[in-house]
Amino acid sequence: xxxxxxxxxxxxxxxxxxxxxxxxxxxxxxxxxxxxxxxxxxxxxxxxxxxxxxxxxxxxxxxxxxxxxxxxxxxxxxxxxxxxxxxxxxxxxxxxxxxxxxxxxxxxxxxxxxxxxxxxxxxxxxxxxxxxxxxxxxxxxxxxxxxxxxxxxxxxxxxxxxxxxxxxxxxxxxxxxxxxxxxxxxxxxxxxxxxxxxxxxxxxxxxxxxxxxxxxxxxxxxxxxxxxxxxxxxxxxxxxxxxxxxxxxxxxxxxxxxxxxx
Amino acid sequence: xxxxxxxxxxxxxxxxxxxxxxxxxxxxxxxxxxxxxxxxxxxxxxxxxxxxxxxxxxxxxxxxxxxxxxxxxxxxxxxxxxxxxxxxxxxxxxxxxxxxxxxxxxxxxxxxxxxxxxxxxxxxxxxxxxxxxxxxxxxxxxxxxxxxxxxxxxxxxxxxxxxxxxxxxxxxxxxxxxxxxxxxxxxxxxxxxxxxxxxxxxxxxxxxxxxxxxxxxxxxxxxxxxxxxxxxxxxxxxxxxxxxxxxxxxxxxxxxxxxxxxx
Numbered sequence: 036x037x038x039x040x041x042x043x044x045x046x047x048x049x050x051x052x053x054x055x056x057x058x059x060x061x062x063x064x065x066x067x068x069x070x071x072x073x074x075x076x077x078x079x080x081x082x083x084x085x086x087x088x089x090x091x092x093x094x095x096x097x098x099x100x101x102x103x104x105x106x107x108x109x110x111x112x113x114x115x116x117x118x119x120x121x122x123x124x125x126x127x128x129x130x131x132x133x134x135x136x137x138x139x140x141x142x143x144x145x146x147x148x149x150x151x152x153x154x155x156x157x158x159x160x161x162x163x164x165x166x167x168x169x170x171x172x173x174x175x176x177x178x179x180x181x182x183x184x185x186x187x188x189x190x191x192x193x194x195x196x197x198x199x200x201x202x203x204x205x206x207x208x209x210x211x212x213x214x215x216x217x218x219x220x221x222x223x224x225x226x227x228x229x230x231x232x233x234x235x236x237x238x239x240x241x242x243x244x245x246x247x248x249x250x251x252x253x254x255x256x257x258x259x260x261x262x263x264x265x266x267x268x269x270x271x272x273x274x275x276x277x278x279x280x281x282x283x284x285x286x287x288x289x290x291x292x293x294x295x296x297x
Numbered sequence: 298x299x300x301x302x303x304x305x306x307x308x309x310x311x312x313x314x315x316x317x318x319x320x321x322x323x324x325x326x327x328x329x330x331x332x333x334x335x336x337x338x339x340x341x342x343x344x345x346x347x348x349x350x351x352x353x354x355x356x357x358x359x360x361x362x363x364x365x366x367x368x369x370x371x372x373x374x375x376x377x378x379x380x381x382x383x384x385x386x387x388x389x390x391x392x393x394x395x396x397x398x399x400x401x402x403x404x405x406x407x408x409x410x411x412x413x414x415x416x417x418x419x420x421x422x423x424x425x426x427x428x429x430x431x432x433x434x435x436x437x438x439x440x441x442x443x444x445x446x447x448x449x450x451x452x453x454x455x456x457x458x459x460x461x462x463x464x465x466x467x468x469x470x471x472x473x474x475x476x477x478x479x480x481x482x483x484x485x486x487x488x489x490x491x492x493x494x495x496x497x498x499x500x501x502x503x504x505x506x507x508x509x510x511x512x513x514x515x516x517x518x519x520x521x522x523x524x525x526x527x528x529x530x531x532x533x534x535x536x537x538x539x540x541x542x543x544x545x546x547x548x549x550x551x552x553x554x555x556x557x558x559x560x
Binding site: 101123124146150 | 452453460475
């Protein structure tokens with residue numbers, strides 16, 4: 036498994052980047068002055084990798100993700116896609132913004148196709164197949180308000196697994212999942228990035244989660260959001276090493292005293 | 298007990314309440330607690346109403362009122378919904394329209410009848426325009442608020458899915474605001490009817506249910522006047538029931554998005 040993982044990571048150097056942020060800054064101007072949200076962030080998302088973002092609450096991770104997604108325009112800098120066919124998907128941390136409450140699970144999964152004007156019947160049929168393949172067929176006919184928060188997060192993720200974009204941005208996408216479902220979600224992500232020119236940018240507050248699933252992690256400080264540390268987790272052979280590396284950087288950014296690390 | 302049975306039970310209690318009010322009315326008049334000169338017996342009113350229903354004049358009056366109401370309601374609601382959705386999607390439109398609509402909404406529609414009378418003369422056109430305006434001014438803010446809420450909630454998702462303005466409106470804003478728009482339309486239908494009847498009483502000439510009530514009252518034929526008034530109540534009930542059914546259907550479709558509950 037480790038070999039397979041390394042081989043996959045080795046592939047990334049040949050594929051080039053899918054998304055690149057160059058010197059991104061984002062300010063909000065108000066009557067009381069200018070508030071800096073993101074400052075001077077440059078990063079690259081390579082094909083076949085999962086990039087983890089870790090940082091304190093309110094440091095600007097979500098803003099950075101929204102800029103990468105193109106939902107918000109940066110004040111300075113640019114987001115460059117690796118090609119004209121590079122597409123984006125995003126799972127928001129706000130559960131109620133991910134799913135349309137008047138659509139059933141299957142229609143929510145089929146939404147990208149429906150918006151593109153593809154045949155509704157075929158889109159639904161494909162969405163049903165995808166949900167079956169993901170083991171989520173029991174969510175097909177249910178409306179979001181009939182689902183738990185965790186099930187809604189799974190459905191939001193399923194939408195992008197059924198309609199895979201080149202880059203999937205996940206903003207604390209499974210904060211409500213139990214540990215069994217989380218493991219299931221990690222498996223989805225691994226198989227997602229294993230197929231073709233795809234990568235994932237994952238915001239999480241869970242060090243163990245990032246250590247388990249990410250190839251590279253950026254530990255951010257802020258506000259304004261800055262990259263404090265970049266860790267290549269592929270160079271750490273064991274999960275414990277990765278957790279240690281992340282924890283060490285996080286401790287500095289979060290200003291946790293050494294006694295708190297024990 | 299199923300939801301349908303519960304609903305039917307409450308509806309039956311509601312109908313019983315109307316029956317009780319009529320019974321209390323009948324009793325109070327028969328016992329001379331209320332003068333028959335002011336309040337005729339409801340049984341007499343119902344009897345006169347049944348007789349009126351067999352006359353052509355009754356249906357002609359209702360036909361004219363309904364024609365003006367329907368035109369005013371349809372045009373006013375269409376305008377209110379269009380402006381509401383436009384303002385919901387486009388913040389600038391909202392900012393531009395808000396002062397004007399706030400200003401117009403403060404003016405009671407009935408106050409516009411004299412102006413309509415001078416501008417367009419007596420009759421259905423004047424009444425229809427004022428009723429249409431009242432209808433639009435009621436539908437607009439509710440629809441706009443719901444559309445704005447839906448737009449701000451799903452703008453990010455629509456942007457990620459590269460939805461253009463039309464797709465954004467079609468897939469995200471309109472379905473999200475549909476329940477509120479329907480509820481606004483339901484009240485707006487009643488408001489348009491109220492304004493139509495008031496208009497017929499003030500500038501309507503000699504036809505329409507409002508004019509008929511006024512005419513019978515002036516001739517002191519209270520039973521006929523009350524029969525028309527009770528038939529208006531029935532029509533109001535019909536509007537309510539129709540919209541309630543449409544809204545209920547829509548709410549099932551939208552899965553009552555406002556109140557998420559876990560299983």
